Amino acid sequence: MSSTLGIAVIGAGKMGSDHVRRIGRTVGGARVVAVADPDGDRAKEVAAGLEGAGAHTDPAAAIAAPGVEAVLIASPGAAHEEAVLHALARELPVLCEKPLTPDPAGALRVMEAELRLGRRLVQVGFMRRFDAEYERLKELLDAGGIGRPLFLHCRHRNASSPAFFTSDMLISDSVVHEVDAARWLLGQEVTAVTVLSPTATAAAPEGVRDPRFVLLETSGGVIVDVEIFVNCGFGYQVQCEAVGEAGTARIGDGHAMVVQSAGRWGGEIDQDFTVRFADAYDRQLRRWVAAAARGRIAGPDVWDGYAAAAVSRAGLTAAHSGTRTAVDLVERPALYH
Ligand code: ISE
Secondary structure (H helix, E strand, C coil): CCCCEEEEEECCCHHHHHHHHHHHHCCCCEEEEEEECCCHHHHHHHHHCCCCCEEECCHHHHHCCCCCCEEEECCCHHHHHHHHHHHHHCCCCEEEECCCCCCHHHHHHHHHHHHHHCCCCEEEECHHHHCHHHHHHHHHHHCCCCCCEEEEEEEEECCCCCCCCCHHHHHHHHHHHHHHHHHHHHCCCEEEEEEECCCCCCCCCCCCCCCEEEEEEECCCCEEEEEEECCCCCCCEEEEEEEECCEEEEECCCCCCCEEECCEEECCCCCCHHHHCHHHHHHHHHHHHHHHCCCCCCCCCHHHHHHHHHHHHHHHHHHHHCCCEECCCCCCCHHHC
């Protein structure tokens, strides 16, 4: 290994270029040595500002480029599996944006590849686990600070959704964060999903069922409800209230500063996840770089990516059929205990 970790970044869209900027500015000990994007001009544009970084259209070529010691995957979910498998074939540590794969079958193929290597090399980018408020809530729950958890009430709102966003993506791309957060906060698996959809907001693009209400049941008998609303118009909001036998705890109110002036009080609402979770993305990347330099990971693993994909799959079945749907999970291999 060199003194700075050489990273191939796969996908130069919104998240990929944000990570490239982050590696250059806020995360030490790493440098980007290759950038891949199907849009060659875009890859060149992102690589242009980075000394010695090559631009590629083929992810496999970027992963095989000289000096690559780790791989950060930020391409669309459907392209993740192939890129992760290329990286694993070279035994390189990976940070893969969520979802690991859109479907549980793809996540199982990644798991098989990792099991063959016998060590965990792939970390999934569920960045909320690195957010200071989520960390405090986790510590409180683990310490029994509000007693045994009974409910998690979650709200996940985006100001607007991109043009390519579908009704399914409210579950597989957005609620997947609450799925991971709930599993992690509670230390339990999600066992069943129900999805209800009210009349869509007039702000939703034609045919998109937004908002939706998703109910998760867990192996420990906790009920998690999620309001997902991706065209709320007013900003980006992620809130979670835990209700336990001995109290409640709530995060995400965004009350960093309350201004009182001219007979009014109030504050600002972040407009985007890259702003609300900027610190979490920084911390996630710093810890991953430090771990990857030692051939390890420092966060959610392939089991977490698989479990989230299995819950998403059940969620989509629940949404399409209108019925409560059980989550089907394989037995957890010892590598992930
Ligand atoms: C996006 O992909 C994210 O990961 C954001 O955190 C989430 O709020 C948004 O709904 C997703 O589309």
